[in-house]
Amino acid sequence: xxxxxxxxxxxxxxxxxxxxxxxxxxxxxxxxxxxxxxxxxxxxxxxxxxxxxxxxxxxxxxxxxxxxxxxxxxxxxxxxxxxxxxxxxxxxxxxxxxxxxxxxxxxxxxxxxxxxxxxxxxxxxxxxxxxxxxxxxxxxxxxxxxxxxxxxxxxxxxxxxxxxxxxxxxxxxxxxxxxxxxxxxxxxxxxxxxxxxxxxxxxxxxxxxxxxxxxxxxxxxxxxxxxxxxxxxxxxxxxxxxxxxxxxxxxxxxxxxxxxxxxxxxxxxxxxxxxxxxxxxxxx
Amino acid sequence: xxxxxxxxxxxxxxxxxxxxxxxxxxxxxxxxxxxxxxxxxxxxxxxxxxxxxxxxxxxxxxxxxxxxxxxxxxxxxxxxxxxxxxxxxxxxxxxxxxxxxxxxxxxxxxxxxxxxxxxxxxxxxxxxxxxxxxxxxxxxxxxxxxxxxxxxxxxxxxxxxxxxxxxxxxxxxxxxxxxxxxxxxxxxxxxxxxxxxxxxxxxxxxxxxxxxxxxxxxxxxxxxxxxxxxxxxxxxxxxxxxxxxxxxxxxxxxxxxxxxxxxxxxxxxxxxxxxxxxxxxxxx
Numbered sequence: 275x276x277x278x279x280x281x282x283x284x285x286x287x288x289x290x291x292x293x294x295x296x297x298x299x300x301x302x303x304x305x306x307x308x309x310x311x312x313x314x315x316x317x318x319x320x321x322x323x324x325x326x327x328x329x330x331x332x333x334x335x336x337x338x339x340x341x342x343x344x345x346x347x348x349x350x351x352x353x354x355x356x357x358x359x360x361x362x363x364x365x366x367x368x369x370x371x372x373x374x375x376x377x378x379x380x381x382x383x384x385x386x387x388x389x390x391x392x393x394x395x396x397x398x399x400x401x402x403x404x405x406x407x408x409x410x411x412x413x414x415x416x417x418x419x420x421x422x423x424x425x426x427x428x429x430x431x432x433x434x435x436x437x438x439x440x441x442x443x444x445x446x447x448x449x450x451x452x453x454x455x456x457x458x459x460x461x462x463x464x465x466x467x468x469x470x471x472x473x474x475x476x477x478x479x480x481x482x483x484x485x486x487x488x489x490x491x492x493x494x495x496x497x498x499x500x501x502x503x504x505x506x507x508x509x510x511x512x513x514x515x516x517x518x519x520x521x522x523x524x525x526x527x528x529x530x531x532x533x534x535x536x537x538x539x540x541x542x543x544x545x546x547x548x549x550x551x552x553x554x555x556x557x558x
Numbered sequence: 559x560x561x562x563x564x565x566x567x568x569x570x571x572x573x574x575x576x577x578x579x580x581x582x583x584x585x586x587x588x589x590x591x592x593x594x595x596x597x598x599x600x601x602x603x604x605x606x607x608x609x610x611x612x613x614x615x616x617x618x619x620x621x622x623x624x625x626x627x628x629x630x631x632x633x634x635x636x637x638x639x640x641x642x643x644x645x646x647x648x649x650x651x652x653x654x655x656x657x658x659x660x661x662x663x664x665x666x667x668x669x670x671x672x673x674x675x676x677x678x679x680x681x682x683x684x685x686x687x688x689x690x691x692x693x694x695x696x697x698x699x700x701x702x703x704x705x706x707x708x709x710x711x712x713x714x715x716x717x718x719x720x721x722x723x724x725x726x727x728x729x730x731x732x733x734x735x736x737x738x739x740x741x742x743x744x745x746x747x748x749x750x751x752x753x754x755x756x757x758x759x760x761x762x763x764x765x766x767x768x769x770x771x772x773x774x775x776x777x778x779x780x781x782x783x784x785x786x787x788x789x790x791x792x793x794x795x796x797x798x799x800x801x802x803x804x805x806x807x808x809x810x811x812x813x814x815x816x817x818x819x820x821x822x823x824x825x826x827x828x829x830x831x832x833x834x835x836x837x838x839x840x841x842x
Binding site for chain 1: 561563570573574575576577579580581582583584585586616617647649656657659660661671673675694696697698699700705706707708709710711712713715716719738739
């Protein structure tokens, strides 16, 4: 695998992250995961906009965002990813400096690491739905920043896995915020419900796609948090994300959601989403 | 500088952290900073106990904690740190695996990185006191784990620095929890007040030392959070930590604490603390 690391296309095995990298020492960095459907970069600009937002929130002075698309396209070519379903992983840290919480004096060169990972889409979950579990949301108060401080997500996700679930749904202060690494929507009486976009959730790119699709399909979305005590009253529940796209949640902590099969609205949105992907692949 | 990395004593420049290291990808690791007063390791066992606690909380299966002291002593010898005032920095991450929030299947070899950093003790702050600022505590809910997910600390510390302060004091839900990388004590009527040891603060090793000293000196400690609206009613305020030891806070956000000079109890504890260090150096 050839990756991009600090200006060079090199073999992944030759990447040498410094122990002074603030990504390693503090998790002082941000990342993005972009889907590459056989070389078709889906919602790339939206991902880069969010990357820029995260960088700005952390005052990381990265100047080359506009070069990222070319770099990624070159990586896809070098690694033959036009023939593979994959994701692009981009991580940018503040850079290397002697260990101190204080931002280093002067200009610091951010660390840039970009790689590709092949994925095997989980068609079963997509078609038949998944089991999810409610888990404590112990994350910090800036979940809108896509940082690599992901330990709370790691812990929560593995709590869900231990319960036999594919995914965890975060609960904080009596409300469900989002999934451990995905967005979340409920459906009630043919209308969508989802947590408002604030500092408690990541502004999911797929969420944005769902909003656009609903606009076209005349489906109303209410931005309101779902409470655990009301979740089983929903008709449908589904997660959204770059890898799973849209996956129905049919079991939540061993109790059926709706009638335990993928719901009508969920399936309708999956179909509309699939069309977007086909259109994207036609263009490229 | 020779460091210890995954079983070997090597030049720091040769350390090659993998981009698959979960420390780099998720901040999925823990650390400790131990003071080495010219080769005298201060409270080493207490630091290792806390390291083991952090590892256990995260289910990181590190088996060689009992070997760390020998490794650190060898590092001190190799780098001539018997002649230097320094700190030992130890970081252990879950190890390397393809990127997934899910814990990797099977046994994973944790990444172990240990280095030494020379320090120049801040005698001025120690003697004359420091300025601190109140900052939002936006950290996660497991501050008792000394993990490398330190972005909230980084942000808060730099907010304090921007205000011209040496340190930030975290405020969460209307109470002062602790410093951005140190413990915190108030003094009122010759008694100490500090936040209870729970998931909102790191169990500071120096805090433990203070508790022992107060026990010997017959100073009462009340474990109770200080509220910002009451902080200026305190007679004294001081921070504690591995690097600063005990430093008086004489200004808080441009307002004097007490009479704006180091308080009697603070100075008494500094002296008792210095004696401990001298004793430690005599023994070794």
